Amino acid sequence: MKRGLIIGTILLFSLNLFGQLPYQNPKLTSEERAKDLISRLSLQEKAALMCDQSEAIPRLGIKKFNWWSEALHGLAQSNDVTVFPEPIGMAASFDDKLVYNVFDAVSDEFRAKYNQARKNGEENRAFLNLSVWTPNINIFRDPRWGRGQETYGEDPYLTSRMGISVVNGLQGPSDSRYKKLLACAKHFAVHSGPEWSRHTLNLNNISPRDLWETYLPAFKSLVQEADVREVMCAYQRLDDEPCCGSNRLLEKILRDDWGFKYLVVSDCGAIADFYNNHKVSSDDVHAASKAVLAGTDVECGFGYAFGKLPQAVQKGLITEDEINKHLTRVLVGRFDLGEMDSDSLVSWSKIPMSVVNSKDHQKLALQMAQESMTLLQNKNNILPLSRSVKKIAVIGPNADEKPVMLGNYNGYPANTVTVLDGIKSKLPAGAIFYDKGCDITEDMITESFVGNSSFDGKKGIKATYWNNKDFKGDVAAHDQITNPIQLTTAGQHQFSTGINLKGFSGKYEAVYKALRSEMLVFKLEYAGRCQIVVNGDTLLNKDSYQAVPFRIPFKVESGKEYKIEIRYSAVFDWVNASLKLNFGREIPVNYDDLINKLKGIDEVVFVGGISSKLEGEEMPLEIPGFKGGDRTDINLPASQRKYLQALKKAGKKVVFVNCSGSAIALTPETESCDAILQAWYGGQSGGQAVADVLFGDYNPSGKLPVTFYKNSEQLGNFEDYSMKGRTYRFMNNALFPFGYGLSYTTFNIGAARLSKTAIGTNETIQLTVPVTNAGLRDGVEVVQVYVRKMNDVEGPLKTLRGFKRVEIPAGKSQQVSINLNPSSFEFFDLRQQKMTVTPGEYEVYYGSSSDSKDLKTAIISILQ
Structure with a gap:
């Protein structure tokens, strides 16, 4: 290695004196530079550069590069960074502009930390490079999935809009010479649990309609509208082919149909699954050639089958020219980041450490957490709480838990505000009684x-x-x-x-x-x-x-x-x-003893739910109600349910703050609790945001990005990916529906005005909705627009096709305009076997949630 470094140094010194090789010339295109560099590499070096931990090639001055970093809601596995709410919480904001600002801040912090690491000679630190495997745009079709917290919910349109903002924030302006980071749309495709079977699962009964209307739209949007630079293929099989070995997914749909030009990376260990679990390849040599030929360019692995690509060439399973084609995409990505060029050319290299967890970013984290807060119930207007209360009890397993605020794939902030901390900022110490009360899952x-x-x-x-x-x-x-x-x-x-x-x-x-x-x-x-x-x-x-x-x-x-x-x-x-x-x-646990501690206290804030210690990616966990990172039922754990019922029996007024990354079946809690606030995993300022809502310093505006079901019996087979009976689009008997969320004020939505009632298949119409704040508080409403194709018995009941957040002062009205472009009326046509706009009658619903009682209707005709 030392000899190679010496040779590499001599080579670079000589080139500085006598000129550059083409791959070192920043005036050439990234593709030209990549092809020149490939011409100078050995086959073994080419294979090594297609692994997620790409080792250095000193003789050519090529540095080590780690493709695997995470930026789900801040820098993962990094200290003193800004930690924003989990994506499912951000989705509840219905604020794609704020989501862009969040990820613009995240990418600034990534570049700042990377710049510092390079100065300290630590640029190869794990989880700190310029390729980030974010966002997760899978559809959260089943609340049992533990990784659903990483997504933007159950709706393809909302996921698309949020995902586009994430990518734009991470990658930087489209006209910038260098990308700030490379974002990655994952996991392609049709992937949402179970965690415990993801390495063996074969999805061979998904209808074309579900595939194109539900599972693929967000990926298509990120490819065609956000120019996402990476796509990660999923673990499971689709129609007998592993996703990372599916020519149909990676070549025909992704590249041929959608025009994706950049690189595909495998999920970690997915290539080894070809021979260890799926049994579609005999060994690592055959798995590597199969994956590359299908369209996978970088392997994230444990052992690296791609290291055997030279042997695959020797066996005649793949040609070196084919490997060159895939490596070109890989190297284009690196050249586009500027990591092989002088810092003087890369504006992002000047981002200072002062941006990391800066005051602006702290304010942004609080704002995002506030907008994520979703009020589900408020009997007798118990909220907001009064600051003049003599004493209030703050209890529950999540009341003073910092980790629960941070979710999964998280970084570690300098300070995390728990719900108890937030409430302490509102009341004097003598007015607060705190007790954990019970465990999350155990009544022992x-x-x-x-x-x-x-x-x-x-x-x-x-x-x-x-x-x-x-x-x-x-x-x-x-x-x-x-x-x-x-x-x-x-x-x-x-x-x-x-x-x-x-x-x-x-x-x-x-x-x-x-x-x-x-x-x-x-x-x-x-x-x-x-x-x-x-x-x-x-x-x-x-x-x-x-x-x-x-x-x-x-x-x-x-x-x-x-x-x-x-x-x-x-x-x-x-x-x-x-x-x-x-x-x-x-x-x-003696619940009577717990109640006795609350003598003389009438108002109780119970902070419970679950945590990312119980739901997440492929976890070695099996306790009642949970399995391998997923849930086996969606009820609130019995230890908490019993305590809430005991509080109700004792005559307490209970405000239940539910922390979770997924929907909980809260039917009994609607009876035992006076108010229910869905707080998700709110990031470093999550506890402050909860307190701001509880005491009325922030008027809640969050809307559910997922359906809250009444009970586990409403769910079908977890491994069945048919959308029948799932999500608001195919069921209408929810406890709390998609798009639902209360405010401390009242909004009235009037009759919409349409720019046209009959349009051609390529026309856009404008829907203008009058919204009045009829209450006494300023507030924010999220106007939602849904579309249904009439007489389409197999299609969704309704599907979101537009939304807008509007801030309206008390007593004021506003005209809210939302454009519906041709894609708003696009559905899968069985006859043509593709997504298209077909002539006919369409119902347009508009209102404050997906629930029929919250919607008004207009009819649009699409002409031949």
Whole structure:
């Protein structure tokens, strides 16, 4: 390697003296430069450049490049950055302009951090490069899907508009010489769970109509309207072909039909699935050639089948010319970023660190969180709360939880405001009673025995640390722990005293002498590798790249000693290490005792729901109601439901703040609670936004981007991708419908005026809707427009085709104009087998939600 660096340095020095090679000339097009560089590469080097971790080629001055970074709602796995609400919360704003501003800020912070890393010689740090695998524009068709929080909801049009704003914010102006970042539309296509079967699932019964009207429109919009530079192919099979090996998806539809010119990247490990799970290829050599020939250009992998492309060429499975075609797209992307050119040419290289979590970005995070707040119920106008209240109770498992604000694929802000923190900013300390009350999912509490154990004659657990992953060499630190362990590198400068942030290991040892025969439990959450051994028996030995809860029971006998050894190591460099550990006796929650703590307090803010520790990507989790990152039912966990019912029985006035990335079946809660505020995962300022709404400093304006079903029985088979009975477009019996959200004021929507009532297939009409704020508060309404093709019995009941947020002062009216262009009337035509506008009658619905009672109707005729 040193010899290669010396040669590369000599080459570059010589070229500075005697001229540039064509690939080094910024005056040439990216394609010209890519083709010249390819002509100088060996076949092995070409294959290496098609892997997501592309190693350096010193002899040509090519730096290492990591294709995998995440920008879902801020810089993932990075400290002291701005963390915005999860995308599902941003979708509730129906504010695509604000979403653009958010991702313009995110890309500024990405470039600033990248610029600093380069100056410090750390430009190859994981999750900090210029290709970001955002946005997730899959359709959130089923509320059980754990990754639905990453999306912009269940509607193709809303997802398209939000996705376009994300891409434009991330990539920068279209006329800029260099891209600020490369955005990625994922996961192409027809992908939305279950997480536990995504590596084997075969979707072979999706109707052409569902494919083209539901699953593909957002991808088409991002390709044709936002010029997205990357598309990620999904894990599962579609009609027997893995998506990353589907010529139909990646060549015919994506490139031939839509004109996509840039690169396709595989989901991580998807190529290995060809031979390990889907069994469509015999080995990695055949999988690599199949994927590339179908249209995949970069492999994100664990082992890299693409490294075997030279062998595939030798076997005659693929030609080097074919590899050159795909590598050209890859290198064009890198040249378009300017990462091979002088910083003096790249304006983005001058973005300073001062933008990171700047005051402007903090304000933006708060505004986005405020706009995401969605008020679902407000009986007797209990909200907003009064500041003159003598005492209010703030309780619930999510009331003072910072991680729940941050969702998944998140960064770590300098400060996270919990709901309790937000309420403290509104009331004096003496007016607030706080108690966690109950666990998210368990109606048992753990009486900790950590302090009852000992080691070497000292109370508690002995901790020993090494600054390597292997528990070897010099010991870096010792510690004695007498309380449950709660350690993390997130937002920290070290894991524990003297311990590095990365690549460390720790051993925790204790002896517990049982006072009686009983069943005890280990309760733990960790990201990394963890092993638990009790008296030589291994109770746990598992890697987890997400901090999800584990519950491990073990039986003890009276008078017997148990030697406990826990080994933890931070094996994932790209994940913030964390370890929470407790063990002891479980005791049932006594709800009467909890109610007794609230004597003299009438108003209760209960902050519950679920968290990204329970829903997310392919999680090693199986507890009642949850499986592998998904949910098995959509009810509020019983521990919380029981507590809310106890509060109702005790005569308390209850405001329920629900934190979740997905719809919860809240039918019982509409009875046990006076108000329900859907708070999603609100980012670093989520708790402040909740408090602002609760106390009336912000008038809620969020609208549901997903249907809130009445119960789990309304859902079909999770693995059935037919849209029948799913989402507002194909069902009308919701608890809270798509597009629904209350305000502290009242809006009246009058009869719309149409610019035309009969148009040709290529014409646009304008719908002008009078909206009056008939209440006493200034507020924001989201006017929504839906279209249905009449006499279309197989089509959707209605589908969103336009929306506009309007701010209207109390007592004022406004004329709201929304254009419906030809694509607004485009549906799948069975006869022509394509999306098209066909002559006929169309119903246009307009109003404040997708619910029929909130809509008015107009008729449009489309002529031949």
